[in-house]
Amino acid sequence: MSLTPVLTRIDSDLDGALDRLMELLRIPSISTDPAYKQECAKAADWLVEDLKSIGFEASSRPTPGHPMVVAQGGEGGTHVLFYGHYDVQPADPLELWNRDPFDPAIEDTANGKVIRARGSSDDKGQLMTFVEACRAWVAEHGKLPCKITIFFEGEEESGSPSLIPFLKEHADELKADVALICDTDLFDYDTPAITTMLRGLLGQEVTITGPSKDLHSGMYGGPAINPIRVLTKICANMHDENGRITVPNFYDGVPELSDDLLSQWDALGFDAEGFLKEVGLDTPAGEKDKSVLEQIWARPTAEFNGITGGYTGDGFKTVLPSQASAKISFRLVGTQDPLKIRENFQNWVKEQLPPDCSVTFKDHGAGPASVMATSNPAFEKARLALTDEWPNAAAFTGSGGSIPVAGYFKTILDMDAMLIGFALEDDSIHSPNEKYDVRSFHKGIRSWARILSELSA
DSSP, X not given: OOSHHHHHHHHHTHHHHHHHHHHHHTSOOBTTOGGGHHHHHHHHHHHHHHHHHHTOEEEEEOOSSSOEEEEEEOOSSOOEEEEEEOOBOOOOOGGGOSSOTTSOEEEEETTEEEEESTTTTTTXXXXXXXXXXXXXXHHHHSSOSSXXXXXXXXXXXXXXXXXXXXXXXXHHHHOOSEEEEOOOBOSBTTBOXXXXXXXXXXXXXXXXXOSSSOEEXXXXXXXXXXXXXXXXXXXXXXXXXXXXXXSTTTTTTOOOOOHHHHHHHHHTTOOHHHHHHTTTOOSOOSOTTSOHHHHHHHOOEEEEEEEEESOOSSSOOOEEOSEEEEEEEEEXXXXXXXXXXXXXXXXXXHHTOOTTOEEEEEEEEEEOOEEOOTTSHHHHHHHHHHHHHSSSOXXXXXXXXXXXXXXXXXXXXXXXXXXXXXXXXXXXXXXXXXXXXXXXXXXXXXXXXXXXXXHTO
């Protein structure tokens, strides 16, 4: 089936596609607030009816929380599972919006036209790029180019409590050759990316206890052990002079990157100096032999997210505290085992305790990294298809953050995911005045049409 008429259809029907997106954006599907439960159901029903109009067999599936939308269509080629979420974040604080967040509009800006509304970028605008690409294929050829399963979640913005049970219960129905997730960014305005590496996350809280109660620093300072001093020394010991983490066996499972992947990243022209200057910094502080981009996307970290102890209120109090605590997060890569790292970290802390000190730990979740098998031919097909659409060549990239659903697709459905999105860093997702560039929406639709064409072969 020819791609050219599909792209022509997408261009000629852009206004219609924007109108349909506006309808969906008007539904305040805020998943975290029980007051909007019916609105979430309404959004799910809207998507079901829209998918049916294209020819999908679609239904809204109940969960203990908000509905899941599942649709099936097409045959042949690579079987893809497309994932998106129709729920949105609350719009508060409303007074910082320049318009009603659920009264979407096209606005002119210095950088072109944008769609202004809550959910325009995260994730309604993104998921509709795929739906509109399917619509164009059916309009021109009477059928989809390959077998497609669509899976829309309604609880992504509220922790996805129903996701894992639903995936396990419906694994046979949802499993495909590869998953497509449209909830990520372009690398920059002209450069598309396929995210193939997501860091895992391990959270750990540490509390050091010394004396049985807070003490007067004049009476006890010196002979009495100070938990803050003990804790800060342990924290300082966690990184060596080269920025490497000193917890024993921490780097087990950390892979070395291929020359091909490093070449792709070098070609992106990432401005490391500008990246740091945007937040008032000048000097990279991580591993000295790794680039800033490599540190963000492909290296593990240990960071202190909060530290408390003693008197922290206004004024001054000469107290020697009984306890001091730190919250520490580890970003993980490759095949690092979060549970083994937790065990090694706790043992490492205990070994550094001086007399008269004890330690307790509070766990805050542990998830491994996700590394996609880019040897799957679908990945290179998608990369070339994106390159044909955008001014700059697409690259396989990493992500400093974590997108749990990609990991669940791997562990529960035994399926790799391609994370392909068209958002920009300035879209203000989760913030007032969220927007999605009309250019991103338009070229996103064309991109998916090209990818589906490649995957149908």
